[in-house]
Structures are given as C-alpha cells and as structure tokens.
Amino acid sequence: MNSVSASFKTNPINIDQIIPVDFKTVLKLPDTHAWTSTAAFPDHSPLISTHEGVPVVDLANPEAVTLIRRACEKWGMFQVTNHGVPSKLLNQIELQTKRLFALPTNQKVLAVRSPEDCVGYGLPRISTFFSKLMWSEGFTIFGSPIHHARQLWPNHHVDFCNVMVQYQKELMGLTERILGLIFMSLGLTQEDVKCFQPKNGSKHPQALLQLNSYPVCPDPTRAMGLAPHTDSSLLTVLYQNNITGLQVFRENVGWVPVHPITGAFVVNVGDLMHIMCNGRFKSALHRALVNKTHHRVSIAYFYGPPKDVKISPSLKLIDHDHPILYRPVTWKEYLDSKAIHFNKALDLIRYDVL
Helix, strand or coil: CCHHHHCCCCCCCCHHHCCCCCHHHCCCCCHHHCHHHCCCCCCCCCCCCCCCCCCEEECCCCCHHHHHHHHHHHCCEEEEECCCCCHHHHHHHHHHHHHHHCCCHHHHHHHECCCCCCCEEECCHHHHHCCCCCCCEEEEECCCCHHHHHHHCCCCCHHHHHHHHHHHHHHHHHHHHHHHHHHHHCCCCCCCCHHHCCCCCCCCCEEEEEEEEECCCCCHHHCCCEEEECCCCCEEEEEECCCCCEEEEECCCEEEECCCCCCCEEEEECHHHHHHCCCCCCCCCEEECCCCCCCEEEEEEEEECCCCCCECCCHHHCECCECCCECCECHHHHHHHHHHHHHHHHHHCEHHHC
16 A cells, blocks of 8 residues: 555544634635644645546547456546536536535534434544644535535525436436446456346445535645545445546546546546455555646545345456456445455455564
C-alpha cells in the first residue's frame, strides 16, 4: 500500500460529538482543520501537470466497451457523456443541493445523522481516521429523504424530495448500464454475473446518494476537503458542478485533477469491483481539495450488490497467471471491516496475507 492511502492517525475523532463549523462565518482556518500542522498527513504534494487527463467516454461511441476497459485498467476512473440523464434534472439536483447547504448551521443540524444510522446531515464518515477535520459537510440519502427534509423545511420539502427520488431512479438505470459495459469489457456474460441479481427475498441492489459541500476556505493550502480514500462500492457515479477540486492518484505520476465537463458524470471503480475482477481494475484512490473563491458541490451515487450477495473474483478471470486473490465478502461485511481498517481493508481480505 502506498504512503498516501496509509496516512491516517490512530487517535480517531468521534464525529458524532462534533458540532459542524459555521463555514460562512469563519475568517481564519481553525487549527482543528489545519492539515499541514500534523506530520501524520505528509502528502499535500503539488498538482501534477500532465497533458493526459482522466479518459472521457461517449456512451454512444461504438468503441465504448474498449475505451471503458482501458480507462478502468489505467485509471480506475473515467468520465461519461451522452449518458441520457436529462440536463434539466442535473440542474435541479445541483439547485436542491445548494439549497440544502445554504441553510444556517443551526437549521442543518436538525437533520443530523444519528450514531446508529447512515442517513442525514454530518461530517464525512472517514473523519474518524484522522486527527484533523475536513473542510466539507455532507448529507446522505437512502430512498426518500422525507423524514429529514420535513425537519429542514416543514412546509417546503416536496420539491427537494421529488428531485432526490427521481435522480436516484435515473442513476440506478445509468449505473446498471455502465456496469453492463464494464462486465462486457471483461468478457463476462449475464450468466457469469447472475449473483448480482436479488435472491432469497432480497430487495434490489443497494445504493446511497451522498450530497457533498466544499465551502469557500480562508486558507485552502492548509485544508483538506475530503482526504484520500477509495470507495467501498462496486461503482460510484459522481456529478460535480463546474468547480475543479476532485483529484485521482496514479502510481508513478501523482495527483491528477479531474476537471469538470459540463453535463458529464465521473465514474470510479470501487473496492467491490476491484475484488470481483480480481484486481484487474483497481479501485481509484481520490481526494477533494478546496479553494478560496468558489463553493463546490458534488453528488455521489454509490452502487452495490444486494445485501446477502457474497462478492468474490469471477471464476472466468482466474487462471494460472491470475490466481484468485480475494476471499468472498458481502458489502456489509466489507463496510464493517473498512470502518475499522479504512484503506487497509482491501489488503486484509487478500488470500496472500493469511
């Protein structure tokens, strides 16, 4: 594991006991958010200047399958255009996301996540692995957000809820379409991936929607919007507004910016996909930086299998030159492990570490 993904403190923060910062009123970066003041986070390396950026795949291109495979092998990430999600809906999801985070802090905390739940308003979950706080806030949705939306807008929550539900419906279709192209690029058929279908009374594949806010920061050179991490999902599909902040890490290259493309989605390989394809497509290590002049928002859609499905390397991808690397694991089991071991969780289910 590289030093970037391993750089976290062992004295975790209890995020359930922290009152979020009122970002609008802070004129000086608090010490609680000053990352370069701790030797435990050595990497705030300069941005890599490269002519080669994250690949862009037009889903209408007849060569889309080949392009996706190359992108997954080389980057673990790509952007997609011609995806079919209406631009009107993208405008609405950005508008409603900004509407949420524009609320006063004392109003947003009315919808704060409870310690035993994963939905609602709060700090990034990965905050528990660092001694410094991140310059960001989030709101997690599973299905309809009506419970928390009523707390935020007792009489004006309908539009917010309708947009969030419609967006999740559209993203489910898009994500499954992209997932099909990825499986095809690996030479897998529907029969090979039938384990992803609901069974034994399971519902549908699971998905979470995460609204992210990266407010204007008084000292962005010493702050971190979202620390380096990989996603636990099969796939993550991200919509970002027209502000650069997302970066992906490439071995032997460094951090590369993922510049926004109007109307495009960023797709990145998650840990479960890394496991399923036996490491042929590696989950993308990524982070988010902040800036001094613009408020950045993003909307991440995390897609995973039904809760009872064990994910393991596809037998079609195992041969003499590619021995099986990972033990079977459900998404819940993997999330439980990642909640303890963070970016080391993937290594801990490798057969060669037993």
